[in-house]
């Protein structure tokens with residue numbers, strides 16, 4: 405097993421894991437590959453819902469994995485689906501597990517792979533190869549792993565979160581069964597929103613940042629800001645609550661949050677998405693973001709800024725050669741009653757103008 409593992413982990417690939425755009429791709433456009441493991445947890449199916457059977461591998465740095473951590477918390481699945489976060493530093497062999505010597509790894513469960521039989525595993529790729537020795541795709545988080553069969557159920561976050569919505573409901577107390585993140589009357593709108601939010605915003609920041617030509621970068625960044633404007637307008641029209649679709653948290657909040665909470669902190673400078681930032685350029689998105697962060701524990705408690713900042717700035721050496729992590733913005737997220745000085749000034753001015761007779 406060990407010999408096989410070593411052989412497999414030194415598996416050579418045509419392009420390096422850290423070549424986000426293939427060096428011979430003249431377009432300079434980042435093209436995200438399809439996730440390869442697409443099974444579903446289902447009652448009576450190959451992967452039935454069971455307590456402690458599935459293990460979720462994430463990185464606190466990763467926006468896609470972050471979706472699964474938020475939904476796990478919102479649905480009260482903490483005692484049913486354990487998780488491990490990898491270390492934030494992603495290098496040539498991909499994500500690695502933390503070791504006892506690691507510093508600067510705050511957050512719950514940033515640890516070596518805790519599963520029985522995985523004692524020798526050092527990298528996430530070891531799990532992929534143990535599930536499929538011939539695997540040729542990328543080694544991505546989130547990864548939902550079945551401890552009973554040693555198979556990977558899914559490595560597609562949009563599908564993992566949907567399994568969490570209702571498949572485990574029989575094992576949950578009433579309070580959590582009633583949490584419905586994909587309600588029937590909003591499904592169509594959520595799906596429509598997902599489509600452009602995914603391509604222009606969630607993946608748009610990556611398409612901006614990983615681009616290796618001016619044209620590819622500008623195309624992505626212009627579309628990204630058009631779509632942020634669209635979100636800002638949408639939020640100005642929501643009347644009955646603080647969430648994306650009003651009164652209740654839905655999938656739309658989860659999927660947008662994981663990009664927006666990283667926006668000022670990393671993307672503005674590291675991915676050059678700097679037409680505006682959220683805190684000074686998008687008041688409604690900023691308000692929506694801070695409400696989720698400060699008032700809903702599932703969001704704040706799964707957001708680890710050290711992992712987020714260090715991962716991007718120290719792992720992407722093709723963008724940031726010396727791996728220097730910028731100090732700001734400070735604080736990474738403002739309190740709800742705080743504004744950047746220019747916004748505070750504008751608000752005060754508006755306030756005094758409206759009070760004048």
Ligand SMILES: N[C@@H](CCC(=O)N[C@@H](CS)C(=O)NCC(=O)O)C(=O)O
Pocket residue numbers: 421439465466467468469498542543544545546559560561562
């Ligand atoms: N479509 C996947 C994307 C996941 C993904 O790309 N995760 C990144 C981290 S943010 C990753 O693990 N990348 C490692 C690699 O591509 O080698 C999902 O939503 O689950």
